[in-house]
Amino acid sequence: MRINQWTHSLRQLFYRGYQSKVPFQLLERHFSQSKTSIQVFYGLLLFSSIPMIRLWDKVSEAGQLFPPTWFGFLNSWPPSALSALVVITPLVLTLTFFFPGKQSLRLFAFVSFLLCFAYKCSFNSNYHGEMILLYTSFAFALIPSWSIDKQSSRQQQHKHLHFYWFGLLLFLLPYTLSGLWKLFWGMGFQLLYADMSFWNIESMANMISNYVIRTGNPAPFSDFLIQNYWLGYPVLLLGSLWEVFAILPLFRPSHWRLTAIALFLLHLLSVYIFEIEFQYQIAAALFFIWTVPLQKDNTSCKDLILDFPILGRVYLALGKTARTS
Numbered sequence: 001m002r003i004n005q006w007t008h009s010l011r012q013l014f015y016r017g018y019q020s021k022v023p024f025q026l027l028e029r030h031f032s033q034s035k036t037s038i039q040v041f042y043g044l045l046l047f048s049s050i051p052m053i054r055l056w057d058k059v060s061e062a063g064q065l066f067p068p069t070w071f072g073f074l075n076s077w078p079p080s081a082l083s084a085l086v087v088i089t090p091l092v093l094t095l096t097f098f099f100p101g102k103q104s105l106r107l108f109a110f111v112s113f114l115l116c117f118a119y120k121c122s123f124n125s126n127y128h129g130e131m132i133l134l135y136t137s138f139a140f141a142l143i144p145s146w147s148i149d150k151q152s153s154r155q156q157q158h159k160h161l162h163f164y165w166f167g168l169l170l171f172l173l174p175y176t177l178s179g180l181w182k183l184f185w186g187m188g189f190q191l192l193y194a195d196m197s198f199w200n201i202e203s204m205a206n207m208i209s210n211y212v213i214r215t216g217n218p219a220p221f222s223d224f225l226i227q228n229y230w231l232g233y234p235v236l237l238l239g240s241l242w243e244v245f246a247i248l249p250l251f252r253p254s255h256w257r258l259t260a261i262a263l264f265l266l267h268l269l270s271v272y273i274f275e276i277e278f279q280y281q282i283a284a285a286l287f288f289i290w291t292v293p294l295q296k297d298n299t300s301c302k303d304l305i306l307d308f309p310i311l312g313r314v315y316l317a318l319g320k321t322a323r324t325s
Helices: 002-016 025-059 069-076 079-098 103-123 130-140 154-192 203-216 222-227 229-244 253-274 279-291 299-307 312-325
Strands: none
Touching: 025 079, 025 130, 025 154, 025 279, 069 222, 069 253, 079 103, 079 229, 103 203, 103 299, 130 154, 130 279, 154 229, 154 279, 203 229, 203 253, 222 253, 229 253, 253 279, 253 299, 299 312
């Protein structure tokens, strides 16, 4: 009995979803709309794979690559096979975009994009944008096939939405891990080493200046924020705090579109402050996250505040205090 009470308390703490009088009607709607969202995702994946075609003549003979450890076998592939890989991958993703219901196509798309991504990373580069898309495509590849003409059972719909939710988790989780790393590593760095940490008000200016020195490529706002460090630090702090709570819409459906806007602003600022272009994350914020069907419609500002885990409790407490005074 006590375990059930604890479970109920955890659900109340972490999840505030729909209270529908017709739950199966809501299930049908989410299932139907998620299929459109998945199709949008594969359009985004196709968009991210097209620039990889430029690698088709990058290698002239076998043995010239430095692939990630688990993909060392790519170094033994002949140049013709590598060229075929970067050309076939967009074609596979095009088919997946038009026929997202075929699980075999989604599995093939994941493997093809994974190999293409490993090939791209073989030139001593790291591509964070494609990694997030790769994680999500793995989860979506696990979704069972569905047919437009055939009615799916409730069990099939539940299984579909569970894997769909898992894909959304893999899409947002890297942001939360990044935010946690910045906060706790910043604290530890300040305590253990005699160097500027994340918690120093000049840390943003220091990060920008180090990046400009390393790359030699200043961004439009870099010099301004270096000179006015007190303006840049709130941007760093707010952005990092948002990253910590990036997975919040998975448990608070009212926050999906707010998350899409936050994602868009975060990566747009990265272009103008660090000259780091996250085209795929910006596109994801505009198209993929915005089309997630799990979001709560007609959400007021009050509901948004109440759905924050800590801020909502504070808001309620202040409201009660104001009414009793």
